Amino acid sequence: MTSRKTVFIIFVIVFGLVAAFFYRGMSVDHRNLPSVLVNQSVPAFSLPSLHDEKQLHSDADLKGKYSVLNVWASWCTTCWHEHTFWAGLAQTDFQLVGLDYRDKPAKAKAFLLQAGDPYTFVIADVHGQLGIDLGIYGTPQTFLINPQGQIIYKHVGPVNKDIWHAHFQPKIVQ
Amino acid sequence: MRLSIALLVSFICVTTIAGTELYEFTDADDAARFKQLTQELRCMVCQNESLDGSQSTLAQDLKTRLAVLIRENYSDKDIREQMVARYGDYILYKPRFSSQSFLLWASPLVLFGVAIWRIRRFFVRGER
Numbered sequence A: 001m002t003s004r005k006t007v008f009i010i011f012v013i014v015f016g017l018v019a020a021f022f023y024r025g026m027s028v029d030h031r032n033l034p035s036v037l038v039n040q041s042v043p044a045f046s047l048p049s050l051h052d053e054k055q056l057h058s059d060a061d062l063k064g065k066y067s068v069l070n071v072w073a074s075w076c077t078t079c080w081h082e083h084t085f086w087a088g089l090a091q092t093d094f095q096l097v098g099l100d101y102r103d104k105p106a107k108a109k110a111f112l113l114q115a116g117d118p119y120t121f122v123i124a125d126v127h128g129q130l131g132i133d134l135g136i137y138g139t140p141q142t143f144l145i146n147p148q149g150q151i152i153y154k155h156v157g158p159v160n161k162d163i164w165h166a167h168f169q170p171k172i173v174q
Numbered sequence B: 001m002r003l004s005i006a007l008l009v010s011f012i013c014v015t016t017i018a019g020t021e022l023y024e025f026t027d028a029d030d031a032a033r034f035k036q037l038t039q040e041l042r043c044m045v046c047q048n049e050s051l052d053g054s055q056s057t058l059a060q061d062l063k064t065r066l067a068v069l070i071r072e073n074y075s076d077k078d079i080r081e082q083m084v085a086r087y088g089d090y091i092l093y094k095p096r097f098s099s100q101s102f103l104l105w106a107s108p109l110v111l112f113g114v115a116i117w118r119i120r121r122f123f124v125r126g127e128r
Helices: A002-027 A077-087 A105-115 A129-133 A161-171 B002-023 B028-040 B057-071 B076-087 B102-127
Strands: A046-048 A056-058 A066-072 A094-101 A121-125 A141-145 A151-156
Touching (some): A002 B102, A046 A121, A066 A077, A077 A105, A094 A129, A121 A129, A129 B057, A141 A161, B002 B057, B028 B057, B028 B076
Parallel strands (some): A066 A094
Antiparallel strands (some): A046 A056, A066 A141, A141 A151
């Protein structure tokens, strides 16, 4: 009789574990992967400016003040919608930097000409090399970088007013 | 008819060869390492495809980077670590042993142990 009881208890425990495992599996958002780059320095890079090929930008340009690095592309429709948010954002305590990811510079420039250019400067990553160093697997993605050049927050997907006020604004310390 | 099939087959062969030549190595060992690594690493945007099997632009970029790292004589371990440092454990098909994956690796052993214990008890009792 006791043996039956233990079998039943083991069955309940195993069932509970499996159920808990599956429940967690269903509730985890698989697109939102843990950020490995948070608390690390921005990788070293040297890439041309979108507006002037001869002008080079490097990781040094992301130091000295807070930088919001927005990864976008003219072929990314979600980025078009996100763009209206960036265009309407007052930039007082930080610089908004664009990273044009795997894009044709002419198309990116045409897009900014039409939709407005809120960026302090735009880095052209035509071959996605900085994209690899930043672990980018989709656009848009936005990094918050502190004045020491460390990534302090990363957001995958479009940023809107709510996300900005919840995750970005509070981390920009004066 | 036969000629057209032959032409089609040769065309397919030519295009596939042209596709793989993108990542050419002078050293056979390097080529083998490239093959091995691209099968171990996940294409981040296609969920269940390795870099080797994927034609996505991200997979192509990552393969180009792998080829460069192999030619620059980075070890397999260094390359894997570099990829994990950027994309996280998710890029590896075989999860590493860590505090987070402990349960994943330990649970079969625990279940096996429990099963052995139960079976032993069953037989010990049967003998009595």
